[in-house]
Amino acid sequence: MAQFDVRETMRLGLLAGVVAVTVSMVGMVESFNQRDVITRYLTLGQLLLFTAPVVAGFLTVKRAGDRSWRALPNGALAGLFAALPIFALLLLTLAVPTIRQQLVNVSPTLIRILTFDNGQLVGGLLMMAAMGGLGLLGAVVYVVPDRISDPISLAVGWTLLVGLLSEVLLNVLRPLLSREVVRFLFGTRGIQWQTAVIIFLILAIAVFLWRNGGRTYYQRIPRQVLHWLALALAILIVWIPRDFSWLPPSINPLWIKIGLTLIPLILEALLFFSTRSATQPALVKSITDNQLGRARLASRYLIVLLILPAILGVYLTEVVDNIGLFILMGLGLNIVVGFAGLLDLGYVAFFAIGAYVTGILTSTGPLGVAGLSFWVALPIAVAASTVSGLILGIPVLRMRGDYLAIVTLGFGEIIRVLAVSDLLKPYIGGAQGVLQIPKPVLFGFTILQPQHFYYIILAGVFLALFIAGRLRDARLGRQWMAMREDEDVAEAMGIHLVNTKLLAFGIGAAFSGLAGSIFAARLGSIFPHSFALLISINVLSLIIVGGMGSLPGVVVGALVLVGLPELLREFAEYRLLLYGALLIAMMVRRPEGLWPSPVRRRELHAEDDLAMQEPA
């Protein structure tokens, strides 16, 4: 039997308590309390507060490694210890009623949350009991067999996530469901408890069945059936009634639906002929089965992506547009940092240059110089960013690592300071920015709504993904990676370091300029404060979180770091705190990122790799 170390229990419990008190005292609990996860029963603030004792209880028994029921009291003990700092805080508010002058965030509201509305003493004891119980719960999760605890904890996690994102769901589902159903499922904020129970049960049962034999049944279903099911689902999504009011009046939504349905069906037909018919059409012959299979899969995602703005509505499309711009920037910075290994902290500068060039060339206001159309200004803006990328590249050719980071950081600030400066005010407007940037016009139709910009951004992202992917596998990509690994050796292999570095800076900057150009047209006006250092840090963080050097990683990172804070507005104030916490957690638990490139994963999990090879 494993020995329990009371001091370890105390350490973990108090640590959890300190975390709980800290998030309370910085005001997170109070402001997150505005958002219900489950209407009237659980707020995000409470969730934040109560996660700490559960984790403490879980870790305490896990460290001791005892899976018998005797371990449970230790979990409860850890929970009680976790409550102590909170209890101390409550006593402090009793002893020093004026404490709020020092600790601004210790408000009456916070105390009400912490005491369940019961006054400091009674409430404090209640809180202790609750936390003890939650610690016990954490221990139970570890003690019961994985077979049972895995489905339950997974289902709880997803249910809470659905509750958090209830607004998004409501937005998407509202046009489809009757008012009564919506009212049954969703509260004013968050999901109703019935919904939570339903989701929890479905998920728990599904995961339980999957883990206990369901997987083998699933694998026995013929691939063809799954294929057709996926296709049917994608087409169903296209045909569900939607709001198409943003479409140009000359286009009938019906055509779009028919068109989107035909794309995958034509592919299916091609595939059918290529395998069945003895006399293959010439077109099909030139395409290998593998390529066709991939196109088949891609067509399903593509039609859903193309119909997405109609599903999401104005607000969510706006969020997606933002994510898209960050994906564009992320793909560019990924070339510089991920592929070529050059740490660039001033990346926002190229975004700014792209935006300002577009603004000045197209603006109809006093600052506009040319009155060009967006489509003419766009390539000029991209070219200007590329050139400035090269110009930044030249002086920093000999710098590596930290020094490079410092210089690029300075470059980003120089551009921002120039933008607000009086020196350039007659040309780019100083703090007042560039106004009256006209919306792009395409075939006589003005691109105005977020839904319209969605397609421009989508096209940009696809183009950038394609270019980045091809470059990575090309000679240039190899050059970048060799340089990242060891500059001297790369040079000794015959790689021209100057060209290679400048190309990385230039191409990386071009992507950012493209994003900046679209950004300017979308907003209609640009101001220097849109180009703060924070953007560079954001883009770099999303690459790190997604996985350095990985293209799908950029997309995942942007969804997590840009999408989530937009959807959970309460997060905005604590964005940097959460970024910091997330980055630390990533470095400790998953340094390769959420969706790493295969090489990165192999590098950081080399032992697993070797272990797999050795027995052979």
Add this chain to the structure above:
Amino acid sequence: MALLEVHNVHAYYGNIHALKGISLTVQEGEIVSLIGGNGAGKTTTLRAISGLLPPRAGYITLQGEDLRRYKAHQLVSKGVAMVPEGRGVFARLTVEENLEMGAYHRSDRTGIAADMKRVYQLFPRLEERRRQLAGTMSGGEQQMLAMGRALMSRPSLLLLDEPSMGLAPVLVEAIFQTIKEINKAGTTILLVEQNAHMALQTAHRGYVLQTGEIVLEDSAHNLQQNPVVQKAYLGID
């Protein structure tokens, strides 16, 4: 005409005068070894020849052609390949990708494939590990990879910097055996070593460096017999 001639070369790291007038020659088909203690300038000499540290005075010729005109990355196509100290494999690329990098400046696919085969024959261990990341291999395997990678550029002159560093004695033996094989197949080799014993057994001729100057030059056999060399570098009293 010698394959490589180094004429009175002076090189500096900032203000530090690292090479104080080095002159040496390497004939076609030879193995020449540079030996000497720490800081004698052995590695610096190789860096000067491969263009990574251009000399401030003196000149270096390869087959009579002055190398000062070329940058480091251009020298590869001139036939100079270097295996850097501490091996310098691209840790995050696979073995095969590392070898492909060695043939970076070439474009003849069939020739590259043939050379790849030749490297795998020379180092069967590398073929077994083709898909493994170079950084996860043992020191000896990385040394083999670095040498194989250098051979992929079809060099006329191979510069080896401390190939025995950090390797087990049995591996050192094997590596030097391979160096001899590579030489027999027609590649000229300039070798820098602290392990003077192995170096002089393998090489045809040798130079002894001390604080940036050449103090002795002789055939490897004579150097082994030289009492000064024996005392200072071979540990024989």
